[in-house]
Amino acid sequence: MMDRSRFSLRRCYLFLGLVLGGGLAVTSCGPPDGAAVTEQARAGCEMETQQNIQTNQNMLPGRNCGFCHHSGGQATNSPWTVSGTVFASKDSPCNPGGLAGVVVEVQDDKGVPQDNGTLITNSTGNFWSAARYTTPLLIRVYQPDPANANNPPLKELKMLTPVGGMGGPRVNCADCHSFPGLQGAPGRVYLN
Numbered sequence: 001m002m003d004r005s006r007f008s009l010r011r012c013y014l015f016l017g018l019v020l021g022g023g024l025a026v027t028s029c030g031p032p033d034g035a036a037v038t039e040q041a042r043a044g045c046e047m048e049t050q051q052n053i054q055t056n057q058n059m060l061p062g063r064n065c066g067f068c069h070h071s072g073g074q075a076t077n078s079p080w081t082v083s084g085t086v087f088a089s090k091d092s093p094c095n096p097g098g099l100a101g102v103v104v105e106v107q108d109d110k111g112v113p114q115d116n117g118t119l120i121t122n123s124t125g126n127f128w129s130a131a132r133y134t135t136p137l138l139i140r141v142y143q144p145d146p147a148n149a150n151n152p153p154l155k156e157l158k159m160l161t162p163v164g165g166m167g168g169p170r171v172n173c174a175d176c177h178s179f180p181g182l183q184g185a186p187g188r189v190y191l192n
Helices: 004-029
Strands: 082-085 103-108 113-120 126-129 137-143 155-158
Touching: 082 103, 113 126
Parallel strands: none
Antiparallel strands: 082 126, 103 113, 103 137, 137 155
16 A cells, blocks of 8 residues: 555645646747747837737837847747838837838848848838848838839938848847947937
């Protein structure tokens, strides 16, 4: 006959192991209904809403996309090489401040557009790509004339300092273009 105290203790350890192991798995993968946002990923933005953390193309505008979208990150299945958000003004709040329909052109360090380098911002101002680009990169952001695409852009912003010069495979705009700006960047990327 088995001692009941030893049997109960064994069940308790098994239960505790399952709870702790399951808890570690959940926290390492993020919540099942959205993203777990850390201070590093927040990039100077206000607190995200429940709608912002839902995992879709409109999630977390203005945050550091590459913090999760890399091999080994929360979004390891969607590693991006270029990502960011374009805002309507330099002090736009992140949650509602993105600008839709802006062209983000990925160029080489001489200003020549790269293959697969034309990205369009979505309804929250987000853009991203998993294409491979030759670094260092320059980025041109512009709002095309809706009446005639052959006309000069209505608004335009050109990056003057190449990024990714060390051959790095990823460029995350919010690494520098956060609020306030880092590494000499003037703050958020915006067109007004």
